[in-house]
Amino acid sequence: MTDAAATAAFPDTPRLTPHVAMKRVTILVNPLSGGVGPQAADEAEAILSLYDFEATVTTLEGGRISDQIDAALAARPDVLFVLAGDGTARAVAARAGAQGPLIAPLPGGTMNMLPKALYGTADWRLALRRALEEGERRPVSGGVVEGEAFYCAAILGAPALWAPAREAMRTGKLKLAWMHGRRALKRAFTGRIRFSLDGGVKRRAEALVLISPLISRIMDEPVGLEAAAMNLSDAAQAFRLAARALFDDWRHDANVTTRPARWIAVSARSKIPAVIDGEPMLLGREASVTFLPRAFMALAPQLPRTGPAATEEGV
Structure with missing residues (x-):
């Protein structure tokens, strides 16, 4: 506009x-x-x-x-x-x-x-x-990972490297998107992460994405973060999921499982790449994430719950 x-x-x-x-x-x-x-x-x-x-x-x-x-x-x-x-x-x-x-x-x-x-x-x-x-008073839930607050989503693990590729694709920089995508795929299997949700059994995944109730498509109430685990077994699956991360909603993929959680522990053999509300950063080999039911109060209108990508700019 x-x-x-x-x-x-x-x-x-x-x-x-x-x-x-x-x-x-x-x-x-x-x-x-x-x-x-x-x-x-x-x-x-x-x-x-x-x-x-x-x-x-x-x-x-x-x-x-x-x-x-x-x-x-x-x-x-x-x-x-x-x-x-x-x-x-x-x-x-x-x-x-x-x-x-x-x-x-x-x-x-x-x-x-x-x-x-x-x-x-x-x-x-x-x-x-x-x-x-x-606008009206709207409580905004979120999470905090190692002191860094987020209110939309945190991506932990090697696929966090796909975020720059997706942004380059959305802005029409195809060559840059391809370079970022190749880098992400090279690192996709160099370090899987281990995680547990609310003190449960430890599991392994290629990455863990933690999505706030503000943009979650499966939660209507702020009961926790939507924890989406990416589980891949070979490069072909990684390529397909990387493509969906660029063009579609990867949560529809059969290799992604989700459930709500309020406290998450994550560890890996090396430092964990992450994207926190769109900002890339590098965490330590261990990290904990805590759900914040009421992180701050926003002045914002009530918008239709059509998902995070449904803005009038079509992004």
Whole structure:
């Protein structure tokens, strides 16, 4: 959706949502994030000026970001918007916790998993106005793995390396997607992981994907994380599952089994590659994951439960 189309979708004199009282609103803007840009702070200020509340726009600055986040949370606004990268949005939500102000993470990063799940769009202007005009208090569940919070999904194991391939494919970079895919397949059988769910029997898998209730297709209530174990026996299966990771929902594959869990222990012979809400990282040889039934409170409209990929951009 273009900026003009997003603006035209709303009336000239917009009304605030009836579900949440808003007198003070703060927005943190990182102009250096991939999906933001140098004019974003001015654009955000212009949009916020249309509404009847006190608005504060803070431009995040390099080494001061952590202090600026702390200051914004300490001010206790009614809603704290975050227009920045995926990591910054996760950090703000994690620091706010269940007792903090309402958090509204706008799509300003690369993957934008959490904003897309909450607002159904990758256009931050449209997401901002949807939150202001249709938003309500929504508890967001999630998980924490070795101190890193996530609210959509965590992929643990060698297939985490497929995530860069999928993102390259979605952005039309076919050669880069192929290179990432070949690298993932080479590492697919160099280290299987062992895991146990809620203290149960240890099992082996190629990878374990932990999916939050926010985007899970099998859970309507926040009873745990959807634990999806990938079990492969040969390279042909790995190639098929890698292709499904690029083009389809791999959870429909017969080699993927799922069940809910609240506490997960994972180990491997070497360091475990992971993707946490779209951000790649390397964990130690042992890791534990804990379910957070109410990780933070978001300001977001109720969207149809059609799955994580069903946004209006078709991604």
